Amino acid sequence: MATGPATWEYRDDHYEEFGRTYFRRYGDGLLSSIGLGTYLGEPTDDVDEGYEAAILRALKRGCNVLDTAINYRCQRSEHVVGRALERTDIDRDAIFVATKGGFVPFDGERPDDPGEYVRETYVEPGLVDREDLATGSHCIAPDYIEDQLDRSLENLDTHVDLYYVHNPETQLRDRSREAVYDQLEATFVRLEERAAAGDLSHYGVATWEAFRVPEDHPSYLSIGEIVERARAAASEAGTGGTHFRAIQLPFNVAMADAFTVASQPGPDGPQSVLQFATEAGLNVFTSASIAQGKLTSDLPEDVATILEGDSPVQRAINFARSAPGVTTSLVGMSRPEHVEENVDAGRFDPLGASTFDELFVGPDSDSGES
Numbered sequence: 575m576a577t578g579p580a581t582w583e584y585r586d587d588h589y590e591e592f593g594r595t596y597f598r599r600y601g602d603g604l605l606s607s608i609g610l611g612t613y614l615g616e617p618t619d620d621v622d623e624g625y626e627a628a629i630l631r632a633l634k635r636g637c638n639v640l641d642t643a644i645n646y647r648c649q650r651s652e653h654v655v656g657r658a659l660e661r662t663d664i665d666r667d668a669i670f671v672a673t674k675g676g677f678v679p680f681d682g683e684r685p686d687d688p689g690e691y692v693r694e695t696y697v698e699p700g701l702v703d704r705e706d707l708a709t710g711s712h713c714i715a716p717d718y719i720e721d722q723l724d725r726s727l728e729n730l731d732t733h734v735d736l737y738y739v740h741n742p743e744t745q746l747r748d749r750s751r752e753a754v755y756d757q758l759e760a761t762f763v764r765l766e767e768r769a770a771a772g773d774l775s776h777y778g779v780a781t782w783e784a785f786r787v788p789e790d791h792p793s794y795l796s797i798g799e800i801v802e803r804a805r806a807a808a809s810e811a812g813t814g815g816t817h818f819r820a821i822q823l824p825f826n827v828a829m830a831d832a833f834t835v836a837s838q839p840g841p842d843g844p845q846s847v848l849q850f851a852t853e854a855g856l857n858v859f860t861s862a863s864i865a866q867g868k869l870t871s872d873l874p875e876d877v878a879t880i881l882e883g884d885s886p887v888q889r890a891i892n893f894a895r896s897a898p899g900v901t902t903s904l905v906g907m908s909r910p911e912h913v914e915e916n917v918d919a920g921r922f923d924p925l926g927a928s929t930f931d932e933l934f935v936g937p938d939s940d941s942g943e944s
Contacts, residue, residue, distance in 0.1 A: 575733040575775055578602035580667035581638065588636035593882075593923040596636075598901050600857055601819075605670050607895045608920050609639030610913070611861065611904040612651035617683050621647065622654050624909045629658035631910040633669065635917045639902045641822075641859070643674035643740055643780075644726050648682050652729035659732055671732060672822075672859070674780050675722030676740030678702075678711045706757075712744040714757055716764040723765075727773060734773065736820055737765065738780035743793040754795065755803055762807030762818065769817040776819035780861070785823050785838065785847040786831035797821065797850055798839050821851060825860035825900070827877050827893050832860075834934055852899035863894035863903040880929060882922035887915055896925035 581603035589597060597604040610632045615621040629640060640658075642651045652673060659666060678692050685691040689710065696702040696718070706715040713719075723737060739761060745754045758779075765777040779800060783793040804818035825832045836844035840853070851858050864887055873886050873893075881889035881896075894903035905916045925933075 575667065576600075576603055576605075576638075576670040576735045577667045580665050581605065581670070584638050584664070584668035591636055592920040595924060596920045600670070600901055603670075605639050605902050606637045606920070607900070607902050607924075608637055608891060608917055609641055609670075609859065609902040609904045610637055611906045612640070612642045612655065612908075613646050613861075614906045615647055615908050617648040617650050617680075621908060622650055625651065625654045625907075626658050626661075627910050628907045628913050629655065630662055631913045632907060632917060633658075633662050633664045635913060636920065637913070637917050638664075638668055639670045639672070639859075639904070641672045641861075641904050642730075643677075643738075644722055644729065645674075645677040645679035645740075648680040648684060649725075649729055650682065652726055656730040656732065659730070666732065670735045671730065672736040672738065673726045673730065673734055674738040674740035675719050675726065676712055676714050676742065676744070678707075678713065679722075679725075708745045708748040712741070714739050714742055714745060714754075714761055716757075716761045719761050720764050720768070723768060723773065733775070735775045737774045737777045738820075738822060739765075739777070740780050741782055741784075742779055743781060743784035743795055746793055746795075751795070755799055758800060759803035759807050762804050763811050766808050766811035766813045766817055770811065770813045774817075776817050778818060778820035778822065778856075780822035780859075782824060785821065786829075786835055788835065788837055794837065796838065797847055797854075797856075801854060801856075818856075820857040820859060820901075821847070822859040822861055822904075823847065824862035825894050825897055825903070826863055826865050827873055827890055828865055829862065830897075830934070832858075833897055848897060848899045857901040858899050860894050860897070860900055860903045863905050864890045877933065880933075881925065883919055885915060888919035888922065891916060891919040892922055892924050896930050898927055898930065 585597045585604045642655050701721050702718050706713045784795040787794050804816045808816035832847050838847050838850040881892050883889035907913050
């Protein structure tokens with residue numbers, strides 16, 4: 575598992591290659607502010623090979639954050655991460671591994687009849703209660719998430735540093751907000767117990783819309799309420815303090831809602847989720863940092879002119895990791911050549927807080943709200 579001393583040593587081996595604040599605090603350790611994501615790509619051997627080579631290269635180049643999920647590429651992405659960790663000569667304790675559970679994963683390839691696969695693999699054996707399935711493919715019930723964690727541990731063949739409940743807002747399509755909070759709390763109890771047992775270091779929630787939409791939006795969830803549920807879960811589990819540590823959500827030039835939308839309750843009124851997370855001491859990992867490739871060729875002119883980087887991709891990455899409170903911006907890297915360009919974005923300094931603010935609210939404001 576990632577440890578403070580090992581991640582600091584990793585930083586010492588690489589920091590001279592990068593600009594300021596490339597490595598950022600996570601507990602008593604340090605993480606690269608550019609992380610490797612494994613979402614995109616078909617579930618094929620060729621894509622597996624590309625990802626494995628990319629991960630090995632990234633670890634050598636100064637990227638020590640790997641992000642995956644059990645449903646990515648029919649569990650193949652987790653397997654690839656596990657194989658790369660076995661092959662690399664970088665100390666495992668210097669590498670931060672995050673994965674997720676919530677969506678029902680296929681096994682190796684997409685079945686001809688997905689519904690039948692879900693029934694035979696999860697519903698009929700009793701791993702999933704049909705009533706807990708949202709949209710026929712998503713579940714966050716405690717027994718199911720524990721099963722998924724066990725499968726992820728086997729796929730990765732290593733300790734999980736951060737385990738996310740994946741897109742809990744999906745459940746809102748079939749049940750009330752209060753019911754979703756209740757189920758999250760019950761699942762958090764189980765994750766607290768697994769953290770105490772040493773299977774994972776921390777847990778959190780990875781979202782798509784939940785934290786960056788207004789309160790009246792059907793996908794809205796309150797991060798404040800979720801934090802309170804995590805504290806209650808820690809109390810029930812008797813773990814002496816919550817292991818809830820992080821959130822993941824999309825953030826890029828075209829999707830800056832996490833900074834601009836005052837969607838979350840704060841002591842002085844509504845605030846953005848990034849502001850809430852900073853004040854609550856939560857780490858933030860951003861997904862879709864280059865909008866799944868859509869920002870590889872074009873950026874808004876007012877943004878491009880103030881960001882440093884040799885290419886639009888590098889400028890887009892530097893925008894994402896410039897946002898206040900962001901620990902790591904995740905970028906999909908399925909080939910070694912992706913690694914070279916993406917990680918090299920870290921050679922440039924991110925925007926300062928005041929400059930970032932000016933992009934949205936003007937030079938005379940000190941707030942990220944709009």
